[in-house]
Every structure is written in structure tokens, then in C-alpha cells.
Amino acid sequence: MQAKRDRWVYVVLITMLLALIGFSGLPLISSIWQENQLISQTSPRITQDQQIQLEAEAKGYQKVLEREPNNQTALKGLLNIKIQQQDLQGAIVFLEKLAQLNPKQPEYFILLAQAKQQTEDFEGAAAAYNQILKQDVANIQALSGIISLYLFQDLPQRAIAILQDTLKQSQSSQTASENTIDIASIKLLLGEVYSQTEHYSDANQIYEEVIAANPQDFRPVLAKALVLSKQGENSQAKTWLKQALSLAPAQFKDQISQLIDNLAINPVEP
Structure with missing residues (x-):
């Protein structure tokens, strides 16, 4: 002992x-993801009511993006929903968009790299880190x-x-x-x-x-x-x-x- x-x-x-x-x-994306996985081992991922609520919220954000494709509040909202749904591939889509819209904010590229590593896209993860290192x-x-x-x-x-x-x-x-x-x-x-x-x-x-x-x-x-x-x-x-x-x-x-x-x-x- x-x-x-x-x-x-x-x-x-x-x-x-x-x-x-x-x-x-x-x-850390990996920490968020692992925590969700740990919770899902002992309880349902999300209840049906929660899923319905998340889908309704997602539709609202999507309507905003139809009018304003670069609306970052909507993009962040959809990112949060994808993480709650344990849809890391879906989350990556919005992380990529946020990183593109904020090229001088390394935080988004770091989160994107972490997410890509978690999904075993190692080349994509390295590319995200290198995007930061090109500037700094x-x-x-x-x-x-x-x-x-x-x-x-x-x-x-x-x-x-x-x-x-x-x-x-x-x-x-x-x-x-x-x-x-x-x-x-x-x-x-x-x-x-x-x-x-x-x-x-x-x-x-x-x-x-x-x-x-x-x-x-x-x-x-x-x-x-x-x-x-x-x-x-x-x-x-x-x-x-x-x-x-x-x-x-x-x-x-x-x-x-x-x-x-x-x-x-x-x-x-x-």
C-alpha cells in the first residue's frame, strides 16, 4: 500500500x-470527453427529454447560422451541444470553424488539436498545433x-x-x-x-x-x-x-x- x-x-x-x-x-477536450465517457458507463448518456431539449436548442442555433454563418455565439452553442451528446466528430466541425474565425487566438487551435488527437486524427492534430507555431x-x-x-x-x-x-x-x-x-x-x-x-x-x-x-x-x-x-x-x-x-x-x-x-x-x- x-x-x-x-x-x-x-x-x-x-x-x-x-x-x-x-x-x-x-x-481539455480529452478531459471533457473522458468525463462524459465515465458518466455514460454508470448512467444513460442523456435522457430522452434532454435529447429533445438539445435538439431544439441545436435547431435554434442552426437557424441563426443560416442568417449569420459566422455567428460565434451560435457556433459555440452547437459545439457545447455536440460535446454533451458525446459527438466529438460533430464538435470538431464547429471547432474548425471557430479556429478559422479566430486565427490569432491559439486556444481554439489547441482545443481542435486535442479533439483530433482524441479521434486518432494525429496528422490533423499536428497540423492544428503547427498552425499556432507558424505564428509563434x-x-x-x-x-x-x-x-x-x-x-x-x-x-x-x-x-x-x-x-x-x-x-x-x-x-x-x-x-x-x-x-x-x-x-x-x-x-x-x-x-x-x-x-x-x-x-x-x-x-x-x-x-x-x-x-x-x-x-x-x-x-x-x-x-x-x-x-x-x-x-x-x-x-x-x-x-x-x-x-x-x-x-x-x-x-x-x-x-x-x-x-x-x-x-x-x-x-x-x-
Whole structure:
């Protein structure tokens, strides 16, 4: 039981770290879809009355679109209905339209990419992420999404290549007037790819670089500790976790403290 709890804390910290690197405030399409699927396993998808109500609402929105094809309120309403009906393919139609109407709002392309990945349209998902990256080569949300997509497809070299290329472009364009590129987060993404593919020495090298450049950032310190833990270097991992604890914002301290305590009792298996 203790080992399972240790593993859970470890997974929570990995998830937390990834969220801090490429956090999106938007609800994930996959999360919405999985939640609907979970509910449908224990109860009817929607009642007949609910279905009738949704169909009536959809007809109303469709009438609006007949008059105003680009009415975004109607498009968003139909998108919401399709999600409630667990019709992800139908939802994609409206996401594509909303993305087309809002080319400078990456959120729609990210949602579209997530939806396409959920339906196993991996090329379409990559295209949606790349649409963002054409405008902003260092968009962390898009980079995080496309890297996750490539890892899901077991294409780690493609993930590494895009991050290395992004770093080269970002570092060459980083000027006094262009200081919004988050090179640290890009490197942390690269380090996580190395870690997930068990290239631990490469991951540690990346994390050391980020730590040297950002000594007050707890994320690379935590990432390094987690890599050491995966390698079975629990004594070193505990030392780095204590450092991460001292740097971390208050909302993350409890989880880090718990892993420190657990490592002393029952080390996380590499």
C-alpha cells in the first residue's frame, strides 16, 4: 500500500511539473470527453427529454447560422451541444470553424488539436498545433501539446528535433525588445522528453542548464529530483527535493514534502 501511495505522489508531481511547463487555462477536450465517457458507463448518456431539449436548442442555433454563418455565439452553442451528446466528430466541425474565425487566438487551435488527437486524427492534430507555431514558434501550450502528441505516437526523436530547433530559433531571436520567449520552459519540455525516453544524462544536463540560468525556479530542481528518483538515486533525489521545497510556492510544498517523507520510508522504484 505504501509503495502505491509513493508512486501516486510521484505521478502527481510529474503531472504538476508538466502543467507548470505548458499550462493551459482552457478545459481539455480529452478531459471533457473522458468525463462524459465515465458518466455514460454508470448512467444513460442523456435522457430522452434532454435529447429533445438539445435538439431544439441545436435547431435554434442552426437557424441563426443560416442568417449569420459566422455567428460565434451560435457556433459555440452547437459545439457545447455536440460535446454533451458525446459527438466529438460533430464538435470538431464547429471547432474548425471557430479556429478559422479566430486565427490569432491559439486556444481554439489547441482545443481542435486535442479533439483530433482524441479521434486518432494525429496528422490533423499536428497540423492544428503547427498552425499556432507558424505564428509563434515558442508558444509553450502548442509545443507542450505537439510534444505530448509525438510521445503518444512513440515518436520521441521527432519531439526532440522540434524542441531543439525551437531552442535554436528562440535563442537567436531573443533580444532586449523580444524578451517574452520562455526558454526555460522549452528546455524543461526537452528534459522531460529525455526523461520519459530514459535518456537520463541528457535530461540532467538540461536541468542543470536551467537551474544555472534560473536559480530561483523550483521547476528544474524538482525535475532533476524526479529523474534521480527514477534512476534509484534516492539519497540525491531527497537532497534535490529539499531544495525544490525551499523554492516552491506554498501551494506545491505539501506534495513535495510528502514525497520526501515517502522516499525515506519506501523509495520509488526506477
